[in-house]
Amino acid sequence: MTEEMMRDVVAERALIERFQAGEAAAVADLESAYGAKIYQLAFRYMKNSEDAEEVTQDVLMKVFKKVSAFRGDAALTSWIYRITFNTAMSRLRNAKFSRSLEVLEDGRSFFSESGERESYKREPADW
Secondary structure, three states: OOHHHHHHHHHHHHHHHHHHOOOOHHHHHHHHHHHHHHHHHHHHHHOOHHHHHHHHHHHHHHHHHHHHHOOOOOOHHHHHHHHHHHHHHHHHHHHHHHHHHHHHHHOOOOEOOOOOEHHHHOOOOOO
């Protein structure tokens, strides 16, 4: 392990200890140390800055609330990366689900004007 990597590990461990001790300034330090990386990863998946900012805030809150669950088996950055990925994917799934509900509520996508399902009118596909 290089000297720089050792400094990173020591700094991560110190930040975790400050969180677990309830030090309020640790939140600001977390944001300054990891906020930009979280945002960049979130933006990669969300494709717009507003959603990426929301994911970033969600991740920072989750890290703050769940730091006691961090076991230290991997680097803090790996744990934060996984939380960011999971949060972004969850938000994308929820957005996709809500869009499909909007289509269902609209009704025109699945039913004809008479109210019949359009799929019943189609011929079966040749397989």
